[in-house]
Structures are given as C-alpha cells and as structure tokens.
Amino acid sequence: MGGQAKPWWKGVRRILQFNIEDRYGHYVAELDAEQIVETAKKIHADTIVFFARDAWGYTFYRGSRAGPPHPKMKGDLVRELIRRAHEEGIKVVLMTAHTANKLQYMLHSDWAQVNREGEVVLLEHAPPAGEYKPEWPELCINSPFADHLELEVWEASSLGADAVMLDSFRYLPDPSRACYCRWCRARFRSEKGYEMPSEPDWSDSRWRELWDWRYSVAADVIRRLKKASHGLPLVFNSHPAGWAGRMNRLVEEASDSIDIVFAECSEADHQPPGFIAEMVKLSRAVGRGKPVWATRNSFHFYMTTLSSTMLTVRQGLREAFIAGGSPMILVFSSLYMMDKRPLEAAAKVFQEIEVLEEYMDGAEPVRHxxxxxxxxxxxxxxxxxxxxxxxxxxxxxxxxxxxxxxxxxxxxxxxxxxxxxxxxxxxxxxxxxxxxxxxxxxxxxxxxxxxxxxxxxxxxxxxxxxxxxxxxxxxxxxxxxxVLRLDWSYIILGEELARRVGRSLLPWGFVSRDLGASPTTRMLSYxxxxxxxxxxxxxxxxxPSTEHGYEYTAGRSPPSRPVRLDxxxxxxxxxxxxxxxxxxxxxxxxxxxxxxxxxxxxxxxxxxxxxxxxxxIVEADAPPTLLVEPYRQGERLVVHMLNTSYNQRTPSMGLGGSRQPLPGFSSTFQAHPATGVVPVRNVRLRVMGTYSHAYMPLRGDRLEVKVSGSYTEVVVPVVDEYEVVVLEP
Missing domain, CATH: 3.40.50.880 (Class I glutamine amidotransferase (GATase) domain)
Known part of the structure; x- marks a missing residue:
C-alpha cells in the first residue's frame, strides 16, 4: 500500500511574486494573464503569487462584494490567471486581507487603527512631522473590518486559487502603532475589566497584559480567516526582521492556523550576506517547522524601479534554498515593464533548483x-x-x-x-x-x-x-x-583564554553613534x-579607572588602565x-x-x-565568506556552498551628533549591491562517516574521495557563486 502523497506546498517551490502596488495602476491596462503565466514559465517558476486586491481596496477580479474591480483592469485578471496557470501546471496563491485598505477607510474612517496620540496608524513610511494624509491607513481587526477581511478570504479562496496569503496583516503592540480606537477600548474593557493603559510601565501588570492581549487578538482573527479559506493552505507574511520583529511571536501563537510562513526579506540590501538564509531559519523555528517561502526583491534597496544586480538576485534566491526554504522573486509591475533582467537571473537559479529538488526532498539540516x-x-x-x-x-x-x-x-x-x-x-x-x-x-x-x-x-x-x-x-x-551597570567595562582573561585570544585584557562595550543619548551603546557594557x-x-x-577614554576622540574612546574585580x-x-x-x-x-x-x-x-x-558532522576548510549548509537525506549527505566573497557593500558609516557638530565630509547613507564574487579554491570538506562516492550535480563532476578512519575528505576545486556536493555510501 503506497504512502499518501504530501501536499504540494510542503515541497520546494519556485515562486514568482508579481505585485501591482502603484496608486494609479499605471501598468494594469498593459497586463494580462497570458503575459504573467508566460513569464512564470520562462523563469521556470511553478507558483505565482498575485494580489486578489491591492492596498487601496480595489480587486483584480470581477463580481466581488469585498471591493470594486480595479478601473484599469482588462477582463477578469485573477480568474483568467488561475485558469491559464493551471493549464500549465502552475499553482496560484492570492494575496488578501491586507490591513491597509484606503477605500474602506474612506467609507468607514472609524474602522481605522488609531494610536494613543489620536493619529491614524500607517503602513507606509511617512515624514515624522507636519500634516499628512494617510495613503495606506491600517484598519482595526477589532472593528467590523474583521468581517470584511473574512469576506475577502472567503472570496479569494472561492476563485479556484491553490492557497491564500495574508499580506501585511498588522496589529502591533508598540505604543507608536498600537491601536486605541473605540473598538479596541471596548473589547479590552469588556474582557479585562479595566481601561487600556497608554503609557509603557513594565512593572505594571496591566501594561504587560495589554501588550500580550494584542497578540491573542491577532491570533484569533488569523484562526477565523483560516476557517474562511475553504480548507486552502494559509500563508502568512511575517516579515521577520521588520516591524520590530513582533510578527515572529504572532507566527508562534497562530501556528495552529498558519500553513506556510512567508519571510519577506526586503532588508537584504542593508543586512549581512546570509541574511535571507538566516530569516528562513528563524521563520522555520518560530513557525514550529512549517514551510518557509522567502523573497529576494528584483529591485535594489527600496528603489523599486532600479534593478538589483543579477549576482545579488541569484545569490539571494540561493540563500533561501540552501537554508531549506522556497525562493521567491518579487517583481513589481513598474520594474517588470522597465527592466526584465532580474527575471533572467531568477531563471538560472530556478533551473538549478529543478536539478537539485530531488536532493532536498525529505532532507533534514545537519544540526550541531x-x-x-x-x-x-x-x-x-x-x-x-x-x-x-x-x-x-x-x-x-x-x-x-x-x-x-x-x-x-x-x-x-x-x-x-x-x-x-x-x-x-x-x-x-x-x-x-x-x-x-x-x-x-x-x-x-x-x-x-x-x-x-x-x-x-x-x-x-x-x-x-x-x-x-x-x-x-x-x-x-x-x-x-x-548587576554591574557601566558605560565601559573590561574582562581579564585567564591564562588559557589569553593564549587563545592573544591578549589578556579585552574591552567590553562599543561607541555610541549618538553622544546625546549615551556615550556608549546601551547596556552593552553591563x-x-x-x-x-x-x-x-x-x-x-x-x-575602568575613568568614565571614558581621553585618547584620540576624547569622550568616545574606551577608558584605559582598568582595575580587576574579584x-x-x-x-x-x-x-x-x-x-x-x-x-x-x-x-x-x-x-x-x-x-x-x-x-x-x-x-x-x-x-x-x-x-x-x-x-x-561536516567541517570546511574555507574562508568565512563561504556559507556551508549540510543536509542528511537518508544515507546521502548533501552540502551546499554559497560564496559571499563579494566586493565591499557598506563603504562608510557616520558617528552621529555631538556638541558643536560639523557637517560630514561625505554622506554615510549608502547601500551598494554585490557586483562581483571572488572564487574560492580548494575547499576541503571533512565529513564524519565513510562515503564511497562524491559528485557535484550542477556540474556533473565527480570528486576524489579519501577515507581516513571514521572520516571522509573531499576537495572541491573551485566554488564560484554556488556549488553542491553530494556524498553517498
């Protein structure tokens, strides 16, 4: 009796996320289902993620009770996309339940999330001062808007899609964005018996109760939306490194209703190489092992009409894959019309994954x-x-x-x-x-x-x-x-550690970027x-013998001549x-x-x-810039090697304000993409266990195997951007 086939979404997916996010839909009239599906085929994607409705409240299908169709849309875009994609064996995931909805805000302004200052909570980045008209106002999930979200999910899952995604579903506990609308106040008062506190006081149980209550409210709504999804898989956009990291806890608390965690990684252009892989691992942990889909933006930094470099796109997608996630290339309609080169980069990676999927099926990370x-x-x-x-x-x-x-x-x-x-x-x-x-x-x-x-x-x-x-x-x-609370401290290493490190006295702390706030980085010296x-x-x-150092930039440098404590x-x-x-x-x-x-x-x-x-189990003799991710697949060992030996990506930084400030010599706000990679040669892998065969499936090359005792060694001649080594008994 054969085993039951696993659901389609539990395997590795090659995903095209196609977003239409401009206010006026400049390119909507030029888009059709055939074009999008052909693009997916061309890049070897097997899944398309597409809006059921946008953040302004307009749908990309007709006959909706949840919102009017986009006025520039030709035909019935979503239905045609689903039909055409399914003809090609491509799955379609519809994004919906965005808590930003400009149209519903204009119809029901009392549904808006409102912070303790009475401001409408925003999804977008707005200037910190002056009058501002919300573009993406967040609506409250304690208001009747929750019924509207349920309708959206019900409709989207009735169109024939393969899954639905809650995209930018946000209800935060932080004071600047926490909701204090009348709906929240009434529900909290009814459930807890007292008013919502507005000032953070972590020694007050009422403040801590309110903080945790916001997560339970959001988790309850996610469960409600899961029930409205006609049994389809529910994808949740957690954006793990965004929104102060709060969505990671929501994923944890609502994991009983979330089937797939979507790790939006828009920070990748100003984070360390390996960031996307890290976010896949983090999302899998808080999601209790659920599948993770992770994005690499096709554009550079937040400049949505400027392509990233092809190397950056390729490596970002590979990062998602080697960490055990499904890579997703995010394309906005504007860049799609202006520059399709990132899609060519995605095609190369997706073709690689087609070759490698068999080696990741059922594979588990090697854990140490x-x-x-x-x-x-x-x-x-x-x-x-x-x-x-x-x-x-x-x-x-x-x-x-x-x-x-x-x-x-x-x-x-x-x-x-x-x-x-x-x-x-x-x-x-x-x-x-x-x-x-x-x-x-x-x-x-x-x-x-x-x-x-x-x-x-x-x-x-x-x-x-x-x-x-x-x-x-x-x-x-x-x-x-x-607790010892100091601006600077030192540690004195014992003999063994001193020999290992090469010195016996180590400073503990870091300079503050803003002397007005603190002379050192907060709490780091504690x-x-x-x-x-x-x-x-x-x-x-x-x-330290003094409050701060007097060498070089007096005030920022660490103090010298510390005194040992017992x-x-x-x-x-x-x-x-x-x-x-x-x-x-x-x-x-x-x-x-x-x-x-x-x-x-x-x-x-x-x-x-x-x-x-x-x-x-696996050790690599290689530069620290080589990411090594090993997996077990039955008796096989599969080792991914991603080379991040890039050109410099963050060329300068500033120190921030101090008394009597001067203008900077040059600006210090930059984001440089990777444009080149330095090949790593003669990577020696030392693997616990005895293996007879080693080969590189992307190249078709076999490697010499040397067995010494209970270890096997192989040498990979060169890793340019990415290589995989498979070892078999």
Missing part, C-alpha cells in the same frame, strides 16, 4: 548548534528596544556561520520535541524563562548537550518580572549577586555580578559526558555583532569547544 530565539525575551526583556536582545542572538549566529558550524535557530518548546537534535544549545540573553523551560534545558544537559548562556539568561519570568536569581543558576554553577558555587572561573571583570566574567561547569555549561556575564554575541572582531570570535569558538567535545 541550536540558538534559542525567544519571542518572549524579545518582547518582555527587549521591550521597546528589541535590539538589546536580538543583537546578542544574531551575533552568535553570524559568528558560527563564519566558522562553518552547522547552526539553526530553535525555540525552548522545540527543544523538548527534539531533545537529540543539537550537541550545543546557546541561550543568548534568553531572559524570559519559566520552570518548565528550565527543566528542558537541564534535561538536555543531563543527556550530554553543552550549554552556552549569556548575561541575564533565565533571570526573568515569561512576563518580564525579575526572578532575583537565575533559574539556571544550579546548572551554570553560579549565584546571582546583582554584566551580571555572580559568585561561583562550583564553576571554574576563566575570566574576571575589571572596572568577580567572574566567564565561567564553565562540567555537566558530565564531556559536556559543559559556559556562562558569560556580558553579551558576547552582541559584542561580536557590533565589532565583528576576531578576539570576540575566539571567545565564541572556545565556548563552543568547551561546551561539547563533539565535532560537527
């Missing part, structure tokens, strides 16, 4: 390190400055990828479901934790999993209330005594004050089975994120080796 991403810590520790949490997380991620260590994002809940997945678990500033989560970490430690923790990991309850002691204090072998109970001390804290900065404690718990009293990942300095990278490397004696 799991970095916990805690949406509760982002909200209740990071609060209105999520970067103080997220930077510690991302610093560890990029440090490990630069060392070619197989790394994934995970959640505390997922660790319970997959206890044997990782050899090392990292808790970077994972402040918010309950007793159940702490038990999960202890259980992992008992099983020989190494633990790396930083700063105030496990120091707060999930709601953000301080515990007064680290919940994991017994595991880490420390006792919390307080440390917990702990005493060792049964942990070995590897480094000590040191106090307080640990780095400790480790044996856990048994060769594993250890390593604890940093400061934010090591955040230090690396800000500086990218090899001294802090050396500390991360040491922590990894100390936490677990187990080596990664």
């Amino acid at each position: 390190v799991g970095i916990v991403f805690s949406t509760k810590s982002l909200d209740h520790y990071g609060r209105l400055t999520p970067s103080i949490y997220v930077d510690d997380v991302r610093g560890f991620y990029y440090a490990l990828t630069s060392m070619h260590v197989p790394v994934e994002y995970t959640t505390l809940e997922a660790l319970q479901e997959c206890p044997g997945c990782y050899n090392v678990v990292v808790l970077p500033s994972t402040a918010c934790m309950d007793d159940r989560a702490a038990r999960i970490i202890r259980r992992l430690a008992e099983q020989g999993v190494g633990i790396i923790a930083t700063w105030i990991a496990s120091a707060m309850h999930p709601c953000g209330v301080e515990c007064r002691e680290l919940l994991l204090s017994d595991l880490l072998g420390v006792r919390l005594q307080g 440390h917990t004050l702990v005493e060792s109970v049964d942990a070995d001390v590897d480094a000590w804290l040191a106090l 307080a640990p900065a780095i400790l480790h404690r044996g856990l048994g089975r060769g594993a250890s718990a390593v604890y940093f009293t400061g934010q090591l990942g955040r230090m690396y994120w800000h500086t990218g300095h090899p001294d802090y990278l050396s500390l991360i490397s040491w922590a990894l080796e100390t936490a677990s004696p187990r080596r990664p």
